Amino acid sequence: MRVISGSKKGRLLKAVPGQNTRPTTDKVKESMFNIIGPYFDGGWGLDLFAGSGGLGIEGLSRGLEKVLFVDHHPKAIETIRSNLATCQLMDFAEVYKNDWRRALKIIIHRKIVFQVIWLDPPYKKIKHYHEILQMVNDYRLLENGGSLVCEHSSDMSLPDTYGLLNKMKTTRYGSIALSIYKMGSTSP
Known part of the structure; x- marks a missing residue:
């Protein structure tokens, strides 16, 4: 696993030990950033269910000003901090060992608004997607x-709209799919 573009291109990232996380492949990551960026001129990101932190670190490498990383597994938090240190990005990150609901409540209280949010909960937790989309919109x-x-999971589908969130694209890569929403945009 590595940073694939931007100021930290080529830096190797550690994966979270064990079988509980699935790092996003380079092919999926490259496609994702080509759709949403591929580069940023500042702004904040939120890497929810961050795992190794690879998506948020890629966002920082590509120009985001700051990224909040949230995961509730201690090994994931250790891995995120290690990867941020390797990439010399600690000053541009906040790392929280927290449940996603609690983290979103804190973010709402702090009145933080993001340029990009990455959402990658366990695939079997479809309810999480709906709750989070609702909170992001509300x-x-x-x-x-x-x-x-x-x-x-590519066998799961998410709604085309959630309030002001409109699905712009769904792309499938074998067993993995990406659904990308834009705030306040109309679907094609």
């Missing part, structure tokens, strides 16, 4: 035109 956690990227 509390306007994305900037107008901001992107929400859902990585999920």
Whole structure:
């Protein structure tokens, strides 16, 4: 696993030990960033269910100003911190060992609005996607035109709209799919 573009291109990233996380492949990551960016001129990102932190680190490498990383597994938190240190990005990150609901409540209280949110919960937890999409919409956690990227099982489908969130694209890569929403945009 590595950073594939931007200021930290080529840096190797550690995976979370064990079988509980599935790092996003380079092919899927490259496709994702080509759709949502591929580069950023500042803005904040949220890597929810961050695992190794690879998506948020890629976002920082590609120009995001700051990324919040959230995961509730201690080994994931250790791995995120190690990967941020390897890439010399600790000053541009906040790392939280927290449940996603609690983390979103804190973000809402802090009134943080993001340019991009990555959402990659365990694939069997379809309910999580709906709850999170609802919260992102209701509390306007994305900037107008901001992107929400859902990585999920390819046999699962997400709704075309969630309030002001409109699905722009769903792409499948074998057993993995990406559904990408934009805040305040109309679907094609």
